[in-house]
Amino acid sequence: MAFEQYDTGGYYDEMFAAPAAPRPGCALLAERLGTLGPDELARRQLASERALLDLGITFNVYGDAHGAEKIFPFDVIPRIVEAAEWATIERGLKQRIRALNLFIDDVYNAGRILNDRVVPRELVLGAASYLTPCAGLQPPRGVWCHIVGTDLVRDRDGRFYVLEDNLRCPSGVSYVLENRKIMKRTFPKVFEASRVHAVDEYPSRLLETLRRIAPRGVKEPNVVLLTPGIHNSAYFEHSFLAQQMGIELVEGCDLQVRGGFVGMRTTKGWLRVDVIYRRIDDTFLDPLEFRPDSTLGVPGLMDAYRRGNVALANAPGNGIADDKVIYAYVPQIISYYLGEDPILPNVETYICADDQQREHVLANLEHLVVKAANESGGYGMLVGPHATPDEHARFRDLVRANPRNYIAQPMLGLSRVPTLVGDQLEGRHVDLRPYVLSSDDVYVLPGGLTRVALKKGSCVVNSSQGGGSKDTWVLRA
Amino acid sequence: MLSRVADAVFWMSRYIERAESVARFVDVSLQLSLDRPEADAAQWSALVAAAGDDEAFRALHGEATREAVLAFLTFDAAHPSSIVSCLRHARENARSVREIISSEMWEELNKSYLMVGDAARAPMDEPHAFYASVKRASATFVGLMHITMTHGEAWHFGRLGRLLERADTATRILDVKSFLLTPATATQDESQWAALLRSASALEMYRKRHGAIEPSRVVDFLMLEREFPRSVLHCLGKSVQSLHAIAGTPFGASSSEAERALGRLHAQFEYERTSDLLAYGLHAYIDDFQQKLNAVGVAIGDTFFAPAIAADVQPLAEQQQQQQQ
Known part of the structure; x- marks a missing residue:
């Protein structure tokens, strides 16, 4: 397959510095791809899709009566990140998570940053993601965000920017591990020669993180993963991680609180649970304190948590720090707590709650991307340059009606990676989600989920909107 | 677990x-x-x-x-x-x-x-x-x-499910042919019985044990042959072992209704004779067995399994499961 025809289209291309001129870390891969015929590449693509289907690495498609499962589309051409670039990302993420963690602890306790007016108090206390029942919580070792998946993008200037902080229940890491298995089968020689960081230690690191937050005095903690159940789109991941860590996968109905302790119903009776890696949303955790209609949670869980009898990862309440409005303040948050400049920059963000910024947004809607503060998965979003005048008008009304709920950002030119389309390689836009674990120290998995917008020209990488994934090769120094 | x-x-x-x-x-x-x-x-x-x-x-x-x-x-x-x-x-x-x-x-x-x-x-x-x-x-x-x-608790639950199902199947196969065993129909078409054995993958093993095909021996083989893996007795025997492994009680003891119900049924088969069974009437015998087997299933559910989520909460639960990010 020759790359003479490949067009970088004026974007930053992750593989080619210029047409037919691969970047240094990608030379081996480009050379290997050059020797494969289009049929051969298509065959490898098919084989990898078949393997994913046989392994049952699928997500549920909502609204399908038969509960159809689809594989998360996977592209065989990997995305390569060179060692020096990765070193910056790693330092930047560690810095950011440390600061966000201090921020959450502060806003639910002393509120220094609010008293010092670095972040407006009304923005924090008025956010839907600010959970009053969490005020005064003191999670073990002061860690709130144990498991984070930060979304990064690279703009035309070649720099990485933080697009979103996912501090609640970030998903996708199972695809990182499974994609890697498939890639090692697909391109074994190039993989070996490229000196790629392994990713398979993630489950052990995660288990270690979870064990460290066990309540005081518990030597051999019983750690469980709490899933919403098999109808959840990320169920595969929940079961995969539980299996890899060798811990129980539980549903809310399996857990029961007795005398301020959480236990699970087993064939031999009630057995105490010490640490819960929960993959259900905050407001579903405990019907006694949050949504009373939750069928997924455990009555009394928050009380047991407050007493320190069980640990939760992530801590409830984290959503306040990945609120899209608070996002705009993260650079200030970093310098406030750490006295450092941010290593990874934010994307320029207009806050619609601010009169002047809102007027700018309303006047320039067709050039901007508008996002609702509390949505994810590519929902509640307007991509101005690709939207119709009707959609512009609808968002103008939405923003005016509830300015606190919206932010706007300039349209980025996301970087691209060659992607197999039919029997051609074409550039497609990607983002990058690295995974970060924190307990006593912060660990960044050397790899991550590269999500790719498979539709030509599209920049929306979410799986619910036609996105797929690629393996991410972080090269060793 | x-x-x-x-x-x-x-x-x-x-x-x-x-x-x-x-x-x-x-x-x-x-x-x-x-x-x-x-x-x-x-x-x-x-x-x-x-x-x-x-x-x-x-x-x-x-x-x-x-x-x-x-x-x-x-x-x-x-x-x-x-x-x-x-x-x-x-x-x-x-x-x-x-x-x-x-x-x-x-x-x-x-x-x-x-x-x-x-x-x-x-x-x-x-x-x-x-x-x-x-x-x-x-x-x-x-x-x-x-x-x-690992041959631990979960494995034993799996084996238990498989064996109870298999015992149930063996009797169903026989029951369909039970009307052929009345005294009025003495001479029988051998190919029917061979087919019956074959549907339990038992024809070859039966031949080794008994040679010629004879209805009462077919019944004996599928119900009471200790060593044949699809016979009822064999399935019940192994089920008892699994249930003891699960409950952690020694053989001969019982700590739950599930163990008692299964133990009784196993003992019945352990000491049964084909002639008595046929005298009772094959169809009636199988009917009785299936009722007892159902009771074993219910007792296992009551003893070990979680109470099922009420059917009317199910749609809401499913919807909430899907909502989670």
């Missing part, structure tokens, strides 16, 4: 065993109908009866023709005991305990499910090959379970 998990592993195994039984039934009937096309209709309706689905079938299809029975027992997704439904249920259960079973087991089951789905969409040119592959998939699954999964 979690009660919900025990429940799911038990039913996963039961459904796989059931899919295999159906494949076995259908395959034997197909073979038989090639030899004796004239007896076709009786043959196919007997098959539906053995699967215990008479009424549902008649309501849907009326006359039992080969095509209708094959479609009903194999691919009818609305029929709960068709092969495709059994594998779907097995897979749903497996999916909810994927972290408990081995990846090899999951992958095998998932592949079988996809294979049957593919077959349902294409015309069936080689039915024998298809049913053979369903049987082989089940055998592979059982083998993988044996060699890749």
Whole structure:
């Protein structure tokens, strides 16, 4: 397959510095791809899709009566990140998570940053993601965000920017591990020669993180993963991680609180649970304190948590720090707590709650991307340059009606990676989600989920909107 | 282990065993109908009866023709005991305990499910090959379970489910032929009994044990042959072992209603004689057995499994599961 025809289209291309001129870390891969015929590449693509289907690495498609499962589309051409670039990302993420963690602890306790007016108090206390029942919580070792998946993008200037902080229940890491298995089968020689960081230690690191937050005095903690159940789109991941860590996968109905302790119903009776890696949303955790209609949670869980009898990862309440409005303040948050400049920059963000910024947004809607503060998965979003005048008008009304709920950002030119389309390689836009674990120290998995917008020209990488994934090769120094 | 998990592993195994039984039934009937096309209709309706689905079938299809029975027992997704439904249920259960079973087991089951789905969409040119592959998939699954999964509590729940299902199947096969064993019908067509043995994969082993085919010995072999893995006695014996391993009680002792119910049933078979059984009447005996076996199933559920979520909460739960990010 020759790359003479490949067009970088004026974007930053992750593989080619210029047409037919691969970047240094990608030379081996480009050379290997050059020797494969289009049929051969298509065959490898098919084989990898078949393997994913046989392994049952699928997500549920909502609204399908038969509960159809689809594989998360996977592209065989990997995305390569060179060692020096990765070193910056790693330092930047560690810095950011440390600061966000201090921020959450502060806003639910002393509120220094609010008293010092670095972040407006009304923005924090008025956010839907600010959970009053969490005020005064003191999670073990002061860690709130144990498991984070930060979304990064690279703009035309070649720099990485933080697009979103996912501090609640970030998903996708199972695809990182499974994609890697498939890639090692697909391109074994190039993989070996490229000196790629392994990713398979993630489950052990995660288990270690979870064990460290066990309540005081518990030597051999019983750690469980709490899933919403098999109808959840990320169920595969929940079961995969539980299996890899060798811990129980539980549903809310399996857990029961007795005398301020959480236990699970087993064939031999009630057995105490010490640490819960929960993959259900905050407001579903405990019907006694949050949504009373939750069928997924455990009555009394928050009380047991407050007493320190069980640990939760992530801590409830984290959503306040990945609120899209608070996002705009993260650079200030970093310098406030750490006295450092941010290593990874934010994307320029207009806050619609601010009169002047809102007027700018309303006047320039067709050039901007508008996002609702509390949505994810590519929902509640307007991509101005690709939207119709009707959609512009609808968002103008939405923003005016509830300015606190919206932010706007300039349209980025996301970087691209060659992607197999039919029997051609074409550039497609990607983002990058690295995974970060924190307990006593912060660990960044050397790899991550590269999500790719498979539709030509599209920049929306979410799986619910036609996105797929690629393996991410972080090269060793 | 979690009660919900025990429940799911038990039913996963039961459904796989059931899919295999159906494949076995259908395959034997197909073979038989090639030899004796004239007896076709009786043959196919007997098959539906053995699967215990008479009424549902008649309501849907009326006359039992080969095509209708094959479609009903194999691919009818609305029929709960068709092969495709059994594998779907097995897979749903497996999916909810994927972290408990081995990846090899999951992958095998998932592949079988996809294979049957593919077959349902294409015309069936080689039915024998298809049913053979369903049987082989089940055998592979059982083998993988044996060699890749720790023989701990979950494994025993799986084995228990499989063996109870298998004991149930053995008696169903016999029951269909029980009317042939009345004194009025002394001389019998050997090929029917051979087919019966074959549908329990028992013909060769029976020949080794007894040689000539004789109805009362066939009954003895399928009900009381200690060493044959599909006989009722064998299945009950191993079930008792698994239940003791699960409950942690020594052999001979019991700590729950489940152990008592199963222990009683096992003892009955342990000391039974074929002549007494036939004197009681095969059909009546089997009827009685199936009621007791059901009671064992209920007792196992009450003792070990979690209370089921109320049906009216189910849709809300499903909706909330989907809402989570």
